[in-house]
Amino acid sequence: MNDKPTFALIESIFRRESRSLLQYIRDSFPWTPRGEQDVLAQVHQMADEQRAEAATLAQFLARKRHTVPYSGSYPTSFTTINYAALDYVLPRLVADEQRGVAQLEKDLAGVNLEEAQRLLTALLEMKRQHLKRLGELAAAHPLTAVR
Numbered sequence: 106m107n108d109k110p111t112f113a114l115i116e117s118i119f120r121r122e123s124r125s126l127l128q129y130i131r132d133s134f135p136w137t138p139r140g141e142q143d144v145l146a147q148v149h150q151m152a153d154e155q156r157a158e159a160a161t162l163a164q165f166l167a168r169k170r171h172t173v174p175y176s177g178s179y180p181t182s183f184t185t186i187n188y189a190a191l192d193y194v195l196p197r198l199v200a201d202e203q204r205g206v207a208q209l210e211k212d213l214a215g216v217n218l219e220e221a222q223r224l225l226t227a228l229l230e231m232k233r234q235h236l237k238r239l240g241e242l243a244a245a246h247p248l249t250a251v252r
Contacts (some may be wrong), residue, residue, distance in 0.1 A: 108217050110215065110217070111215070112166065112169070112171050112187060114212055114215055114216060115216075116166070116174045118209065118212060118225065118228075119159055119163055119166070119173070119175060119176070119178055119183060120176055121208070122155055122158065122162070122179075124176055124177055124178070124180070125181050125201060126183060126197060126198055126201040127148070127198060127201065127202065127207060127235070128154055128155065128156065129150060129186075130152065130198065131148070131149055131153070133187055134188055135190065135191045136188060136189065136190045137191045138191075139189075141191060143193075144191060144242055146193060146244065147238065148195075151235045153234075154231060154235070155231070155235070158226070158227070158228045158231055159176075160216060161224060161227075161228075165220065165221065166222055167203075169199050171206075177213055177221055184206070190248075191250045192246045193248055195239065195243035196243050197241045199236065199240050200244070202232060202239055203236060206229065206232050206236055209225065209228065209232060211228045212225070213225050213226065213229065
């Protein structure tokens with residue numbers, strides 16, 4: 106079965122997940138104070154999990170003989186947080202993940218292929234878990250005032 110709207114939607118989701126703020130932070134270098142490296146490691150682990158889920162979407166497209174799209178570049182708005190402190194980045198990651206969860210919930214309603222629904226449901230569950238973990242990290246590491 107060839108469901109072009111579903112494939113187009115999965116392409117869009119693949120690009121969004123491949124170039125999310127979480128992925129950008131994985132590839133950048135947020136300033137992290139001594140003793141907080143474990144927090145950064147947790148953020149990197151979530152980014153790695155997200156990258157693996159995006160790869161699963163790409164594999165699905167390839168198996169269906171559909172072209173895997175170019176992921177594109179990161180949004181230029183992300184460059185304003187280069188080398189920012191991790192406590193500054195965490196609330197932004199929470200907000201970005203909230204948007205991502207809401208968009209994926211909306212997207213899921215437009216998917217007709219059962220296999221694609223299963224993949225996207227798994228992605229949504231992972232994103233909800235990440236949102237919870239990021240929220241906990243942000244609450245435990247509030248933004249400190251600069252004097």
